[in-house]
Structures are given as structure tokens and as C-alpha cells.
Amino acid sequence: MLWVRPPATPAPPHAGARATWVTPGEELCEEVGFLRGHGTYVKDGMLVAAVAGVVERVNKLVSVRPYNARYGGEVGDVVVCRVVDVGAKRWKVDVNARQKGVLLLSSINLPGGEQRRRTAEDQLNMRQFYVEHDVLSAEVQTFFADGAMSLHTRSLKYGKLGCGTLVTVAPSLVRRAKQHFHTFDFGVATIFGMNGFIWVGIATALSPKADAMDVGSTRDGGIGEEAQESDASFHVRERTCRVCNAIVLLDRFFMPVAAAPVHALYEKSIEAGMSPWDMLLPENAILLADGLRASGVLGVRVADE
């Protein structure tokens, strides 16, 4: 079934009423007195939008946040990625960005908390850690000179993901949050990768193992690996599907992807008596989306205190 994204004025995802939508080539302001930020360029003394999106201003800095673009990335972002290549001392991963991301062998945690010793063999053993098509969670560590993203698994929270589903959405829809690892109280855990890759899995597989200040902890590598197929009962799988479809629905209606709206959609779809596979039928989807907009969940962000 083909589902067309509704073209009519979508709710601005990130800001209140002040948000200004611009299209490429639209003049923003005079250059004098302002600072050129991302997504803008200067033409004839005017600052011009280079992408379609929302204008953002911080003091004198003017930038345009694109509404649909590949993932740009910022240092410290939590991302979900897929290994596409095992190379010399590095894995190339798909991070939904303009270039492939790089995960260096020296940037991962070894299993069992073993401390790396830099030997010749460890390069040969790389396939023991991750191979092509593995899905990982990681953090953006830095950018190379050519703009490619360098990732790292900072602590034992990050690593290989298993027993779950990957859902992809537009990166601009993923809200930056205090916690990108979220476990719903119905036993489903999600990782909202800032790059638009969302991992939905069984809670045991995702629940973080460390609760200490694991800023640089290397006690354990990988997560979710030990979850067994058998841990996923029918009900758990059904809930996982429901969460996945809630996320797909948010993406289709161009609504912010975060824990709160997903949770709200999950609840509403159950209330409405929909099975997970009915959620995306056009009439049901519109019903759910309208309900979500009316509920006010989208406007509310989870406060940090």
C-alpha cells in the first residue's frame, strides 16, 4: 500500500509558533550584523537559505535546520548504525549520513572488559566482534577532516544489538533527549538514534548493565547479545511490533519521534482495540495521529527534573 506523506502544513516539529519555514533560495536577512550558520549561504549581501527547513536564531547566528536531510551529526550523539564493511583496523558503518561512518578498532570495548593491548592479532580477530550487517549502538566521537563521522562505544551501554527490529525515520524528527536509551514499562526497550535509526527490542536485551558513572567504563562489551530467541514470547513480539508501527506512524505524519509520543500511540492503539498490524491502515493511522495531536503530548517535553 502506498502511503503519501500529507503535504499540507505539517506541525513544526521542533518549535512553537515562532518557527519560520523556508525553502532553498529564500532570503533570510541581510548579512551585515548576522552570522552565517549551517544551512545558509551569502548572496548579494543577503543571507539565503540553502535547505528547506526551520530558521533558527541564537543571538546573531542564523542557521536553517533542514526538515529532510541525511544525518549531519554532532559530537556526543547517540546513534544506531549497521556494519557494512570490515576494513583495516576499522568497521565502516551506515549511519544514514552523507558518508559512511567509521568505527575504529581502538574505539570499541572488548568483550569481558578485557583491556586492549595493541598487538598484531587483534586486527585479525575483528570479525569476532562485529561483522557485516550487525546493528550497533554507538556515540559520535569526532569528525575526520573529510567530514566522516568517527564513532565509539563509550561504555558498556553501547555495542551490538540483538533480538529486535530496526525502524528508520527522518533524522530531523528525532528529538534530542536526556536519555536516548528508553525502556517502556511494558517490556520493550528502544534506542532513539539521532541519525533516524531506531532500535526496538526486548527490554532485557537493552537494559543498561551499568548504573555507575560509566563515562569511560570499559567493563563489558556489547549488549543484548545474551538475550535468547526464547526470551521473546509472542506477547513481547506483539508489543515490539506495536512500538515499531507507532514509530513508523510518527514518521509518516512528520511528528517528533520520542518516547512520549510513542508511548501515547501505543496506549491509544490498544484503547482503540487495534492490533499492531492494523495501526498503519490509513483510516486508523489518521485517527491515531489526530488523537495524538489533540492530546498535547507533542508539545510537552519530558523535563529533566
Add this chain to the structure above:
Amino acid sequence: MAAPSARHVLCEPGLPPRLVSRPIPADAELRAMSFPFRLDDFQRIALGALEARESVLVAAHTSAGKTAVALYAVALGLARGQRVVYTSPIKALSNQKYRELREAFGDNVGLMTGDVTLSPAADVLVMTTEILRNMLYRGSEVVREVAWVVFDEVHYMRDKSRGVVWEETIVLLPPNARFVFLSATIPNADEFASWVAAVHEQPCHVVSTEARPTPLHHYVHPAGSDGLYLVSSPGRPFDRANLARALASARTARARGGGGGGGGIGSAPAMARVVHALRAGRLLPAIVFSFARKQCESLAAQAIGGGALGAALGVDDGESADAEAARVAAVRAVFGAAVAQLSHEDQALPAVRRLLPLLVRGVGLHHSGLLPILKEVVELLFQEGHIRLLFATETFAMGVNMPARTVVFSTLRKWDGESHRLASAGEYTQMAGRAGRRGLDAEGHVVLMLDDEGGGGGSGSGSDGAADDAVEAAELERLVRGAAEPLASSFKLRYNSVLKLHAMESADPYRMVASSFFAFQREAELRAARGGGGGLDGGDGARAAARLPPPPTPLHALRYLTPGRLVRVRCGLHDWGWGAVVGVNHAPGAPPVPRGGNPPHGASAEQWHVDVLLPLVALEPADAREGAAAGAAAVVTAAAVADGGEFRRTSEDDEPPTDPRTRPAAAEDAPTDPRRAAARGAERPPAAADAHCVYAQPPAPPTPLAFVPPPPLGADEPPAPLLLATLAAVLPTNTRARAVVVRTQLCSIARLSAIRLHLPPDLRSAKHRAFALEGLRQLHARFPDLDVTVVDVVARAHLDDGGADGADGEGGADDGARAAAAGFGAAATAPPRAPGAAHKRKGEGAADGGGEARAEPDAAACKRRCRQLCSGFVEEMRSMRLVLRRLGHVDGAGIVTRKGRVAMEIDAGDELLMAELLFDGTFAALAPAAAAALASCFIASEMERPTAAAGAAVAAGLADELARAHAALGAAAVRVAAALADARLGAPDGGAAYLAQFSPHLMPLVHAWASGADFAAVCRLDEGLFEGTIVRVLKRLGELLTELIGAAKVMGNDALAATLEKAQDATHRDIAFSASLYTLEGVA
């Protein structure tokens, strides 16, 4: 043998520090590295700890030889192909250490300071602590691979402005790193080590010694007196009589001479007399410390002049003409080689040309105002022995060993930015420690020159002399005896750190505060105020030395020691591995363990014994000897179990139960003295005759005081010794392993797991024990690292105390404790499953109820702990968040915005104001040189600050562009100050005080330099500044510009980044950034 000259204390997580008298075999093989000299006791102990892969804090005097310990840690890391990080507090020191390590370990050594990066991929990296901190926040690969981190001069943590960097670094380091802390002597070393142990859940040894390799003689020379008066010499009390004589002599001289007497502080005539005396007594070479750079300069100039001082120094008497010529040639060669790397213009600088005549005469000069390259020349020549008399400031007292025979204090009073105060004992000790060259001098000499007004400071010359003398004597005695100052936390919150912690998934500023040394010290104080939590008092004097009662006592573990609980048994360095608790027994007098409650007050840990089922292997006598010879950790004589009246037999079935009355003779005279018991157990390799000897006591301890044999449980009921074998700890997977129940003491339970094993009800049967062993085996297979599930008794205990005492009126504390333990409690109270799956993991239990729920109370617990211990910081944090939100660094939901990310990049200057200027476009509107000049306002407050009037004068005289830039800065500062004042973080004075930090007085100078002026011209712009200070300004500016470039990239403005890069290129040139001689090959 217990080392007589060194004190060794072991701090373990959750346990009070305790004295260890025999830590390692005296002849432990040091495989990683050998030393060409005989190691001192403290060095041997420390190296033993390193060999055991455990952290160590070495507290000793400057020249005692701490470096050997650091070198060994480096060698250990290299031997295993792991990385080692060596941090030092200042860049100059990093350069010296880099050279030293390179000499020892060759090319595999790198250097990273703010100025220079050399081979950053090397296995050994020398860096400043700030660099390491930034690496930790960034999650660098170095941090991932680091096995050992050496913190040199860790007592620097006291530093008001930078001390916090040490705390952050130590807290952030990964848990599998091991530490070597090198420190001056500090009285509360145990406390510091306990903190490290608690934060990283690893044992930390404290090895300290007061001994000096070369003992010191202290003399005084009051201004005007006729000579040097010996007031203190090794092994003798402070000689007050001689001091009185000295002062009296000075008074008569003053009375005779009238008025001023010997002249000003450390004046040339007085100095001449001292130098004359030193020369006559063959006490040269000498370092003359004074606290003023100007004074150093003038004294050095006079020393080669024709005046009294020059005459007093004269020429080296014992030096032949040939030797003198050779020396002069050597000095010229070194100086020439060093200066050759400067440009011609720079070589002609007055500062450079002034130095050579001094050096040729054997006179040196060393202070922070000197050009770095010249400082290094002086250091090199001093080490080569070409300098007889060195005039230096305090800075020379830091760093690699550069001793002289004599140290002279030209004054004892120091200007600390606010007032003239007497040098502190710590400063005095550090400087005096430069006296006495190990191997060359049998003893060192320290001369204190007391000026007219007395060394004691406050007393005026006109007042009653005798009373002054008394004050002075007391002050001097305090200094000379060198009572070390305790290490106190100078933790503080900075916007940069708060933002960084905020932005990180799974980090939280409250956690940082809760883990800080500050919180640890506060907690100990609270405990002390409450009269202590009862509990374990080692009675060994170790505690008495530290002013604090132990952190949580082993008693807090009691409530968790339910049957089946997995625990790690460990005594001293001997690890017995993981086993399952069988039961807890207490002496008849002891109160029963309250269920789920807190241990009763006034109880002592010795009153409880824990029976633990351990996988052990019975050693053949031959094995035992072999094991002992190989230094195997856990070859000790094991014990049996007697369970009060109720008897649980644990002997092997093939061995007949031994009747207590037929106990072997060896057991009969089982010593009651713990020391002898220990000696028996640990020192003597278990010989065949001993193999069947029994002590009805815990595994014989290598550390007697840690492991006092328990008192008999019943007075008239003799302990029943049973199993007679020599056992060693093994992994449960070992096929030879047998399950043996061992009785041990509460304090040797090192770790608690959240896992409980389902134990068969009756362990008397070998079959049941084998079944239990199988359970251990399975657990081991599933969780190779049981540490993952450790229960944090320490944290819980804190909470428990808070709740139980109710002293802080926090009603919610107890509930919080319950909540925090909820995940654990679920596992603990869950009914045992079928034997096959007899374990339940904490993680699993919690995940059932939602994973977040577990992390959540933990964060809350941190916050609660903060509130209890450092409510000031909680308040401050709240205010800081208000400021951050108001200025737009953090949005309403607490998410760090782009502005916040820019501010995160800036560490070298005020990040709030800098972010405003960046986003206002102030920098973007400026030419590169002007941008550099504007940035210089941010470092002005660290350098000497001119008076407000002088600052205003400079501001008035600024060129147009600079004046506009500074005005823009002022406008932004007012905005930031308003935000600060609203959050009650700044004075509500319209930002005047805040703005004063950003004095423009460096702007013209930096602008000229960045516009391409040569160094001499720049120096002429501000005659009041030393050349070295200008270089420091420029280097600091270089760091700040690097950060600004990163910030511009985060903003996404390439033009701004390009401007700043141009500014940096223009600044980064010539003499200001000439490479350190220590990093160059082939110089000297």
C-alpha cells in the same frame, strides 16, 4: 620484615584503612625493571603493590625517590603492551618528565601539553592533567587502553583554581585503570586512598615515609647577626637556645648600627655575609630562594658585580685555571646550542644577553618571569654542576630532582596576591627538600635568613624583643619540623564541566559531586560529628593517624550475608575468589543481626564470623612449596569450621573426623598473639609437617592486623579444629576443586554479589557440597566477571546511616535507601528456583519491572547524597542551571543547545562570556590580530592584574578597533553578569566586578604580536611585564584560540573559523613557541 622507615596502609572499598606490616615478600621478584641502586623500604613495598596490579599512593619527600615507583609502573605497562599515562601539574614539568622517560624507555614515549604534541600514538604518554581530563570527557582511545595512570605531585589537588581538575579526572577514569599517586607527605593520605578505593572499587595502598635520604641541618641568620646559628639537626630537638642567641646577636648589631641594621629583606649585605659563610664552610652549591622575582634579578646582578656579594662569592677556590676554562667553555657551548634555535633578533634580546655573564661566573637565575628557554638552560647547567649559586623563586622547587648542597631562604614571607604571609610548612618542606644531593652529600643544609622584622612576620621591630622572639621561635619550629598539611578538596563546579556532564548520555553532574573527594571528606566529617558509626576499629593506630572514622564498616554488609550470597573473600593481597555464604555466627555477647536493618551501634566487626563455601584445592606438600616459591597469592593454611554448638562437618569424607582432644601439637600451641599466628601462616612455607596443622581460625592471614583470629565463641567451649590440609584458592572450574567451608572474618569479605546460590540444606554431605560447587561452576561459566553484579554496600550504607540516624531530618532518606536497594532486594528475597537455575541476576530482576526504574532511583540516590553532604553545591548547581537556561545554553527540557555545545568547547577562559561574544558576532567582525587581542582579555585575570586605574588607562588608550571590541565585550559581560546576579551567583553591581576580570591591559601587546611585531618591540610596550610572563600569555592565548576554532566549527561558521585560524598562525611563532629543550634531541 616490617619495614621500619615506611608505613604501609591498605585501603579497600567499604573498609577502613588498615596498617599492613608485611605486605609482600621482601625479595619479591621485580620482573619488569631493575634498578641500579638498592631500593628503599618504601620503594620495595610500593613496587610489590604494583606487581600485584594494585593502585598505590606514595607520599614521601621530594628527593626520596618516588620516581622509581612511577618508572616501574611504566615498565609494567610496557611489558604487557598496555598504555601508561603520566600526568604532571605543569607543562614545564611534563617536558622534564618526557625527557626522563625517554631516556629510560626510548622512543615509545609521547608528550601532550597544551603547546606541543609529540608522538601521541606512543604507549607512554606524558601529559598535563587538563589534557587527560579532556580526553576522558571526549572518550579518547587512550583512555580505553590505559592500564596505569601516574599522577605526579598529586598534592597539587589543593590548588584553588585547578585542583578540581584532579578530582574530575580521578572520578572519570575507567574502573580497570590502576593508579600511582606521587605526593609530598600528607597526613591524610589514608583518606585520599580510601576515596580512590571507594570511587573505583579497588584497593589502594598507601606507602609513606618521612625519611630523607640526606638529613637536613637548619641554620638561622637574623639580619645583622654575625653568622649562621644551627637550630635543628637530625635526631635532635629544635634548639631554642641557639635561636635566642642568634636573635640577640642580631639585636645588638642593630642597636649598634641603629635603625635599619642589615637593610631590607634578604638584602645584599646580609646575603653577602651568608654567602661568605657558605663558601667558608664549603657549603656551595646553594639555591637561594626568594619569593620575589625582582629580588632574584637584583641579587643575581650583584653576585657578579663588584659589591659585597660579588666579593663574597668570589671565584671557586678549588678550581684550577684549566678547570675554570673548561667549565666556561661548557657553559658557553650549552648556552650557545640552546639559543641557536632562536631567531637572530631574539638572540639579541636583552633578557637573553643578560644571562650569559651570570652563567659564566657560576651564578644562575630561575623564576617564572624568565623566558622558558633560558629557564631550561639554567636547569640543565645546574644539573651538570656548573652553577654554584642559584637565585630562584618557588617554581624551582617543583619537578625533577635538582638538588644543591645548601638551600637559603632569603626571606620566609611571601606575597600571595592578597597579603604578605609566612610560607606554609608544605611550601617550606618542598623548597628545603632541594638541599642535599643524594650520593654526593652526606647531609643537606638549610639557612633561614630572618629580616629585621623577624621571620615570624607580624612583629614590629620596635616592640618588645623577647616576646617577638618567642613568637618567632614557635613559628620557626613549626616550619622546620615541617608538619605536612592535609590534603583538602578544592572541588568546585564549572559551567564547562556541568555542560559536558549534562550533554552526556548516562552522566550527571550530581554524580560527579557525589563522587568527589569533597563529598567524601564531608561525609567523614559528618560521621565524626555523629560520634562515629561504631564498628571496626583496627586498634592499630592507623585510624588514629587519619582524623576520620572509617567510612561504612563491614557491619553494613551483615544484612546481605544471607545463606547462598556470593561473596569475594580477600585478605590483604591474597584473594580467595568468590564463594557462597553458608552462615553468619556471632559471639554470644553480640547483638543479633537485625533483619534488613542497620547493624547495632557499638557493635564490633570482630564479633561476627562468616562461613563461606569456597572452591579450594588441596595441595600436595610439594605443590605447596612450589606455590609458595612462585609467590602464589593464596597458598595459606586453611581452617576448618566449627559452628558453635551446632556442628557442621566439612572434612573430606576420606579423612576421619578429628577429635578435638587429639588435636596435633602444632595446633595445641596455636598462638593467641595474632602476629605470631600470622607469621606462622604466611611466612613459613607450609612444610609437610605443617600440612596437617590446624587453626580453628580463618585462613591464616598475611596481614595479621587485618585478620585477628577470632576469640573463642563460647568461653568454655574450645573451638573444634577439623580439616587439616593446606589449601589454595582456585576457580570453581578447576577439576580438582573441592568445596570447602571456611570460616573467615567479616572484614575479609571484599565484595558482595547480587547473586545468590541455592545451597543444599546440609553441607555435611560431600554430595551436597559437590552440588553447591557445581552451582558455582555454572555461575562462573555464565558470568565470568561476577563483579558486574556487585552490590554497592558503600553507597547503601551511607543512605542507611542517613535514614537511621535521622540526624539530617531528611524523611525520605530511608525510603530512598529501600528504593535504591529495590533491584537488589528483589533478587535477594526471591524464592530459590529449581536447583539448576538457582541463581537470579540483579539485572534480570530489575528488568522485569522496567530497566529505567533501576537507574532512576540510583540517580536520585546520588542527588540525595549530594543534598546531604554538600548542599552548597546543590544550591549552586540549581543557580548555575538557571543561568545556563537564561543564556540559552540549555533548553527548557534540560537539553544542551548548540550554544551550550559551543560553550563546552571553551575551557581556557570564561565560557559563558565567550559564547556570547561568539554568537554576537563580535569575533567575526574583527581582523585576526584584533580577535587575538580580544581573546587576551580572557586570560588577563590569570596573569598579574594591574590596578583598576591602570586597566582603565590602557582601555582609554586603545586603538579604535580594539576599543570597539572591548566595548562589545563589556556589553556582553553586563548581560552575563545580569543573568548571574539574578541567579544570585554574582554581585548585583551591574557587572562591574565581573567585567573587571577581563582587563584589557594585554590587548595592545597581543595585538602587536599578532600583527607581526618582533618580541623585543612587544616587550617594550609594557616594561612592567617580564619576558617569561609575556611568553606565558601568548602560550595560554594559543590554547584559547585552538578552543575557539573548535567552537567556531561547532557553530558552523567557516569564516569565523578561518579568522581565528589566521589569528592563531600569527601568534604561534618565534620565541614564544620555541620548542622546549627537553623535547629536543642533542642539546646538552
